[in-house]
Amino acid sequence: MDSSPDKLQPETQQEKSFSDRGRSVVRALTTKDGLIGDYDYAFLFKPNLPFMRRSRRAAPFFGLNDHMPIILAAVLGFQHALSMLAGIITPPIILAGQGGVNLATEDAQYLVSTSLIVCGLCSMVQITRFHIWKSPYYVGTGLISVVGTSFTVIPIASGAFAQMYATGYCPTAADGTKLPCPRGYGALIGTGSLCALLEIALSFTRPRLLKKVFPPLVTGPTVALIGIKLIESGFNNWAGGSGSCAGRPESGPFTLCPRVGAPHALPWGSAEFIGLGFSVFVTIILCERFGSPIMKSCAVVLGLLVGCIIAGATGYFSDTSIRAAPVASFIWVKTFPLSVYGPIVLPLLAVYIVLMMEAIGDITATCDVSRLEVEGNLFDSRIQGGVLADGLNGMLSGLLTITPLSTFAQNNGVIALTRCANRKAGYACCIFLLIMGIFSKFAAALVSIPSAVLGGMTTFLFSAVAVSGIRIISTVPFTRRNRFILTAALALGFGATLVPNWFQYVFTYDGDNRSLLGFYNAITLVCETGFALTGFIAMFLNLVLQEEVEDEVVDEIQEGVAAAKTADRNDDSMDREEWDRIEKGKGGDDLEKGGDVEKRV
Numbered sequence: 017m018d019s020s021p022d023k024l025q026p027e028t029q030q031e032k033s034f035s036d037r038g039r040s041v042v043r044a045l046t047t048k049d050g051l052i053g054d055y056d057y058a059f060l061f062k063p064n065l066p067f068m069r070r071s072r073r074a075a076p077f078f079g080l081n082d083h084m085p086i087i088l089a090a091v092l093g094f095q096h097a098l099s100m101l102a103g104i105i106t107p108p109i110i111l112a113g114q115g116g117v118n119l120a121t122e123d124a125q126y127l128v129s130t131s132l133i134v135c136g137l138c139s140m141v142q143i144t145r146f147h148i149w150k151s152p153y154y155v156g157t158g159l160i161s162v163v164g165t166s167f168t169v170i171p172i173a174s175g176a177f178a179q180m181y182a183t184g185y186c187p188t189a190a191d192g193t194k195l196p197c198p199r200g201y202g203a204l205i206g207t208g209s210l211c212a213l214l215e216i217a218l219s220f221t222r223p224r225l226l227k228k229v230f231p232p233l234v235t236g237p238t239v240a241l242i243g244i245k246l247i248e249s250g251f252n253n254w255a256g257g258s259g260s261c262a263g264r265p266e267s268g269p270f271t272l273c274p275r276v277g278a279p280h281a282l283p284w285g286s287a288e289f290i291g292l293g294f295s296v297f298v299t300i301i302l303c304e305r306f307g308s309p310i311m312k313s314c315a316v317v318l319g320l321l322v323g324c325i326i327a328g329a330t331g332y333f334s335d336t337s338i339r340a341a342p343v344a345s346f347i348w349v350k351t352f353p354l355s356v357y358g359p360i361v362l363p364l365l366a367v368y369i370v371l372m373m374e375a376i377g378d379i380t381a382t383c384d385v386s387r388l389e390v391e392g393n394l395f396d397s398r399i400q401g402g403v404l405a406d407g408l409n410g411m412l413s414g415l416l417t418i419t420p421l422s423t424f425a426q427n428n429g430v431i432a433l434t435r436c437a438n439r440k441a442g443y444a445c446c447i448f449l450l451i452m453g454i455f456s457k458f459a460a461a462l463v464s465i466p467s468a469v470l471g472g473m474t475t476f477l478f479s480a481v482a483v484s485g486i487r488i489i490s491t492v493p494f495t496r497r498n499r500f501i502l503t504a505a506l507a508l509g510f511g512a513t514l515v516p517n518w519f520q521y522v523f524t525y526d527g528d529n530r531s532l533l534g535f536y537n538a539i540t541l542v543c544e545t546g547f548a549l550t551g552f553i554a555m556f557l558n559l560v561l562q563e564e565v566e567d568e569v570v571d572e573i574q575e576g577v578a579a580a581k582t583a584d585r586n587d588d589s590m591d592r593e594e595w596d597r598i599e600k601g602k603g604g605d606d607l608e609k610g611g612d613v614e615k616r617v
Contacts, residue, residue: 053085094444135163208414
């Protein structure tokens with residue numbers, strides 16, 4: 017496998033001169049081979065319809081540093097950007113909306129724009145791979161390892177914001193309506209930046225040790241619980257919204273969703289909302305069945321587009337906010353007061369442990385689909401650089417007014433589908449994300465998407481997170497010890513997810529000691545967050561419980577059975593060979609007998 021683009025030590029060979037680089041750029045821009053090449057572009061856009069014949073010729077594979085036409089890099093980079101788009105915009109829309117801190121529309125538009133910009137810049141860090149001077153360490157993977165805003169923080173943030181409103185940290189109107197709380201959002205990103213130091217520190221630990229402390233037995237159920245919890249938010253939006261209107265109040269501005277006076281406002285759970293979200297969900301399925309390769313990797317975005325078209329045609333859209341939005345936006349156009357909110361420190365530390373293990377798994381998968389080695393010193397160096405970049409991106413994202421980032425896995429599917437692991441496509445993807453973020457009219461259009469359309473899309477995305485957790489669990493051997501750990505961890509995790517207020521009334525302290533109250537709130541938040549509870553319990557039991565003799569015996573028996581089957585297969589083949597020799601011998605004897613008869617005659 018070719019692993020030449022990255023070295024464990026700094027490059028010592030002479031670099032290309034400025035004139036050589038200039039000639040390469042001119043050649044790429046002025047020749048057919050440099051601009052278009054001989055790639056079969058129809059392969060990307062040819063749908064998979066029943067009456068159409070499939071091409072048996074596979075598309076060429078582009079390695080990390082292979083020559084690649086500029087147009088093809090731009091097309092595949094745009095495909096990567098589209099596959100990331102839904103995942104990037106979902107967290108800021110949810111956290112800025114009624115289920116979060118109820119920010120104004122212009123603030124939500126800014127967060128969506130900035131998410132796209134920051135994800136583009138931080139993805140460049142992962143793709144480029146920088147060597148730390150006079151050390152064996154790197155920052156970045158040197159692969160198409162793109163990053164986006166993490167879904168993992170949504171359950172923590174939702175619980176924390178509810179607690180902030182309940183304790184008076186965030187303002188509430190006299191009638192109980194939750195008012196905008198930029199202070200709460202600033203506390204979230206400030207605490208997230210601080211907790212990212214944990215992942216940065218762990219990046220200098222050997223990957224083998226990290227996998228031993230945080231094996232799939234710990235990360236699998238944790239990721240699955242995150243997805244299961246998020247599906248609740250997706251379903252609420254599918255039915256009309258996850259804010260105050262979800263309770264169907266009999267009076268006030270939220271008797272209809274999204275609010276009274278909004279375009280085509282309806283009660284929560286109305287059939288129109290359900291059908292609108294269903295149109296998105298069905299489109300995603302149809303794209304997977306009949307779509308071309310580029311449609312399959314962008315199925316979620318196409319589903320969102322179809323839902324928006326139907327919503328626009330039936331009067332769910334208002335262009336007021338789009339017209340009022342500025343033409344361009346950038347980082348720090350709006351700011352939030354950074355602070356540290358004690359109750360979410362422990363949950364966010366758990367979040368960064370999950371993000372670190374996700375990064376290790378995603379980087380391993382990226383190496384695999386990029387046809388690079390997945391073991392050895394170079395691979396360990398990629399893991400170290402990727403985890404360090406993931407932690408640094410998490411710390412910087414808070415300072416850039418965005419919630420923690422994570423390495424995205426869906427782009428591995430794009431690499432496998434298009435057979436392109438070239439970093440030029442990754443850089444093109446980053447440029448497209450920057451363009452989408454800078455032109456804030458695009459973000460304004462995304463923020464104005466009806467909740468039902470958004471819910472149909474996010475339900476699919478969040479379910480994919482849960483399935484990822486199940487896939488991780490499937491790699492664990494189901495010995496008695498492992499089954500016990502999963503049972504104990506998931507028992508409390510499922511319980512806290514299904515009954516989130518089960519621990520709310522344990523602490524009854526109502527004194528003036530704010531530090532003690534914050535400590536109690538932290539414990540309550542951890543115990544009411546299913547995936548955090550599952551992660552801590554699974555990690556503790558995995559370190560404490562030893563492998564039992566029965567498990568070892570079962571493993572030996574399974575190995576013995578496998579060896580016996582192999583031996584049986586070998587014996588069968590030997591028996592067949594011996595029987596063939598006997599049959600041939602019989603045939604030879606018959607011929608000899610026939611010859612003797614002829615001679616006698």
